[in-house]
Amino acid sequence: MAGVRLAARACGIKYKDRSDACLIELAPGTAIAGVFTRSLTASAPVLWCRKALTGGRARAIIINAGNANAFTGAAGTNSVGRVVSAVARKLKCKSREVFVASTGVIGEELPDRQLTGALGGLRADLAADSWPAAAAAIMTTDTYPKGATRQAEIGGVPVTLNGIAKGAGMIAPDMATMLSFVVTDAKIPAKTLQALLKPAADASFNSITVDSDTSTSDTLLLCATGATKHRRVTGPSDPHLRAFRAALGDVLRDLAHQVVRDGEGAQKFVTIEVSGAASRRAARRIGLAIGNSPLVKTAIAGQDPNWGRIVMAVGKAGERADRDRLSIEIGGVAVARDGQVVPGYDEAPVARHMQGRDIHIAVDVGVGRGKATVWTCDLTHGYIDINADYRS
Numbered sequence: 001m002a003g004v005r006l007a008a009r010a011c012g013i014k015y016k017d018r019s020d021a022c023l024i025e026l027a028p029g030t031a032i033a034g035v036f037t038r039s040l041t042a043s044a045p046v047l048w049c050r051k052a053l054t055g056g057r058a059r060a061i062i063i064n065a066g067n068a069n070a071f072t073g074a075a076g077t078n079s080v081g082r083v084v085s086a087v088a089r090k091l092k093c094k095s096r097e098v099f100v101a102s103t104g105v106i107g108e109e110l111p112d113r114q115l116t117g118a119l120g121g122l123r124a125d126l127a128a129d130s131w132p133a134a135a136a137a138i139m140t141t142d143t144y145p146k147g148a149t150r151q152a153e154i155g156g157v158p159v160t161l162n163g164i165a166k167g168a169g170m171i172a173p174d175m176a177t178m179l180s181f182v183v184t185d186a187k188i189p190a191k192t193l194q195a196l197l198k199p200a201a202d203a204s205f206n207s208i209t210v211d212s213d214t215s216t217s218d219t220l221l222l223c224a225t226g227a228t229k230h231r232r233v234t235g236p237s238d239p240h241l242r243a244f245r246a247a248l249g250d251v252l253r254d255l256a257h258q259v260v261r262d263g264e265g266a267q268k269f270v271t272i273e274v275s276g277a278a279s280r281r282a283a284r285r286i287g288l289a290i291g292n293s294p295l296v297k298t299a300i301a302g303q304d305p306n307w308g309r310i311v312m313a314v315g316k317a318g319e320r321a322d323r324d325r326l327s328i329e330i331g332g333v334a335v336a337r338d339g340q341v342v343p344g345y346d347e348a349p350v351a352r353h354m355q356g357r358d359i360h361i362a363v364d365v366g367v368g369r370g371k372a373t374v375w376t377c378d379l380t381h382g383y384i385d386i387n388a389d390y391r392s
Helices: 044-055 073-091 112-115 119-125 129-139 192-200 240-261 280-292 296-301 307-314 348-354 380-389
Strands: 004-009 021-026 032-034 058-069 099-106 146-154 157-166 179-184 221-225 269-277 326-328 333-337 360-362 370-377
Touching: 004 119, 004 129, 021 119, 021 129, 021 179, 032 044, 032 192, 044 073, 044 099, 044 221, 058 073, 058 179, 073 099, 073 112, 073 119, 099 179, 099 221, 119 157, 129 146, 146 240, 157 240, 179 240, 192 221, 192 240, 240 269, 240 370, 269 280, 280 296, 280 307, 280 360, 280 370, 296 307, 307 326, 307 333, 307 360, 326 348, 333 348, 348 360
Parallel strands: 058 099, 179 221, 269 360
Antiparallel strands: 004 021, 021 058, 032 221, 146 157, 157 179, 269 370, 326 333, 326 360
């Protein structure tokens, strides 16, 4: 894709014998939008990016894995400043055009000299086709790199969207996901990009959960390099953006699904469709209550179609639900209807469905027309194994 080059290198920040740093160089004039964690213990890179985003322009994104640079006080702020200044000097751009993201262990100071010391090599390695290497460099407990690409048209002119993401644990996004970066060669103003990004993030990254824990580092950045010439975009409601909006949603949803499928220790991908809620927001909140329930998730891991646990999760969500109109389907089979088990319910086909890798749950709570879909995974002993040894 024109207007963007990437590179990855090993800096030894935490990991040995693997890349752990990525530099994304963007063409001058690139517009940027972003959403970030609302955690009250947000990392130093997140705080910097929030401030830099007001400028609406980006020339570089520098990312490291292995250290989140979160809960590091003034030391963390100073390290971000040193990294940003070094990248700005290397690329001859303004500091506010440099964005930073870090992921990994919380509460340890970032050895930023190892990162800035690699900038020369990163710049020398920049290439337009390095998306796979960049996706691999930003992983922590991920078992595979995550990428997605789509094409669309704006006014009859083809444009491309490429994206990468990382995440497997500490996934219950609140504005974005752990780290994700999407670049398009379209020419779209920053304000319009932001207006497109927020609802797309809500319908993708903000609708997934692995373990109910929101990261200190959640960062989703969307950049438009303007390298492809097409008719001028007038705003987010421009009808010529219809295909682009759909493609953006597809890319983010694809990346979000990959994050869930790679959930720490996960064996099953779970789709939860909620209908009949008081509003879309209420439906999503109910869906996340189901998806975050350790009892629901362990039942799924054990291939047990225990629909009573779903009933429990609906009830604790804090949103309106009519107990006597509640309906549940698992794998397309009606399990409960109007607040009680379906007469003659045969558990055998549901049990067979639970043995698969893709699980589908549908719940109607009987109070309105609100609908939402959320995605989660099961909870296995593998999650404990990974997180018990995370810092070692």
